[in-house]
Amino acid sequence: MNTSAKMILVLTLITMISGGVLSSWDGYTAPKIEQYRLEQLRQAVGDVLPAHEDYEKVEADGMTFYVGKEGAATVGIAFLAIGNGFQGEIRMMVGMRPDFSEITGLSVLEQVETPGLGTKIVTDPSNKENPDWFTDQFKGLVPQPKIEALKNQAPQNDNEIQAITGATISSKAVVDILNSAIEQARKKYNSTKEQVS
Amino acid sequence: MTDEEKKQQEETGEPPSSDGKSDDKQTSDSKTGTKKKARARKKKKAKKKKPDPRSKLFQLDRQPFILAPSPHQYTEDSVPKIMWSVVGAVAPAAIMAVYYFGMPAVWMILACIGAALGTEALINRIKGEGYTIGDGSAAITGLLLALTLPPSFPVSGGIIGSVFAIAIGKQIFGGLGANIFNPALLGRAFLQASFPVAMTTWTAPNTAKFAGIDAVSAATPLGQFKFENIMTQYGDLLTGNIGGSLGETSAIAILIGGIYLLVKKYADWRIPVSFLGSVFILGGIFWLINPAQFPDPIFHLLSGGLMFGAFFMATDMVTSPITPKGAWIFGAGAGLILIIIRLYGGLPEGVMYSILLMNSVTPLINRYTRPEIFGEVRA
């Protein structure tokens, strides 16, 4: 057998074996990975919406909405808000009343903010009583005309939250992402409703 | 030629070029030459103890006979003399710090100087090459670092910063003269990255109560301008009755010390002039474009750590260019970086980063601004 034929044969064999191993391994692990992803999603939606029995997925104009149902009634709408933080992308799940009048909950799914500072948008270990105080502030917030982040002072109005000391940029980023995402979600979701009715 | 070499030379009467050091390097690489190396070390030690008797042959009357490259003239200035003068120049700013911020400032300054000296002595001991704490350079590093920290910063943090400044900022590079970055600023950069909240929490000056318990939190003028668009009076900026790092608030105190340094020629006047000048000109251009959005150039000069940095940090002999042309480039570059950070960066102040960044290109500046040798023909 000449060298080129041997080269082709050996490489082909190795690649085929490798492909075989990987496909069987994938068949074993893929369901588990998918299950974990769904669990995470269910948990995130459950976190941000008021009590509901189940949720259904609604696609509208490239955006995905998770509509929480209690019987036949819609109790809330959750959607992803994605945008740029201080260092990279922040992905958040936002829950709102069906008419987009009030935020029912906020949960940060992924972020790459500065550890110990910007990461306080998720949990703040320095606040022993309520490490989640930052995201908790958004519960019951009325995004009208839009959300404002205040520095070093307690919020007065329904559309204000307090920024994290030392992480003003991350706090403002969260607010900016929310403002634009809510605006978009409202338009897109309402447009699908009109089409249906 | 370093001082130590000079001293050795005077003792033995021969240039210090071919001692045990070169042998050492050759053998240290090969693993088999360990015994040789040990022997070389012993030789070196023996040499240090007993001066070569032949050295007397080379001595004429009182003056030793020296074969050495230039420079042949020495000034009376020595490293300790210069360093202790710098300490004196910084003193007005330190006094203002104590006046405005009370006992916490005293503790911070003492702790930082103590930690810097202690670290220096410890590393001297490990290296076994003689103690250098007497030359004042470690003390000045500790003092400068203390004065760039916020008044409410914990003293333990100041100690960590001083240890870092001396150990990592200076000694790891080989001690005074071999460091690339200004050690005090490197220490501060470490603290800024380590304790970002504590490093950006400011308290208002508290002249009434010397106990300093009732510290009121306040923003720096630059922070106020950047985040809340509030201007501060020039008078307060000059005297230092504002929030800010311990020693950077009073422009007048810094100017007194800075001008003393320039008059004594321990600092190159071109660096503060070009640094402050470029900030003034660039800040002025932005201000003329849009006075509503950008602060005026005088505010730029008087606020933040610019004065302190320009006179005491940027002029560090070790980490700034040695050529006159290089000094101009160094200052102008630092000013440009500072304006960019102040106007477009996420932080209100950028003196520390601007000087550290220019420190890193100092060797390059030295290389490209090397003066022509007399009679040299350009290629």
Next chain:
Amino acid sequence: MAKKATLMREYAKGLWDENPVLISLLGLCPTLAVTNSAINGIAMGLATTFVVVSSSVIISSIRKVIPHQVRIASYIVVIATFVTVADRFLAAFTPEISKALGPYVPLIVVNCLILGRQEAFSSKNSPGRSFLDALGMGTGFLLVLFVLGAIRELLGSGSILNFTILGDWFMPWMVMILPPGAFLTLGLLIGLSNWINERRAEA
């Protein structure tokens, strides 16, 4: 090869004398990137050990079949297979760690430590020796990653493996869990190991 080393030596050399990180400075990208906590260091070290051991044994077994001209391609295919296996395993069974390690698990495939062992050792030695060599290298890598992660976690978060060591009085050094902390700590560790080696050589 002039003289065969003892089997014990084949394993032990990776721990210190030829430590992949401290001496050979191989695989620095994952070393610096994922060691912001001890658990991440361990996970990365274990994943890398798994890949280097499995691929060393396989490649050593088929070393006589692989034509010289396509050996690198063959090595990479084998390594990539095991990396994918490890990556999917972490994602399926320890999703939290998989998330923390991010893209650095798939990037094990370009870790020069692994390809380096195949080229330098497995392609010339029996599977048994290759196994020991790879296990030693993997253990050495794991140890350094753990130490690095533990130091950074201790100073950066006041804990080791999520157990709080330093109490409330401790102000965490944020910089240690940021990239500069990785460079500083690794530099000091390498300096320390050089110093120890020099001391040993002198004695």
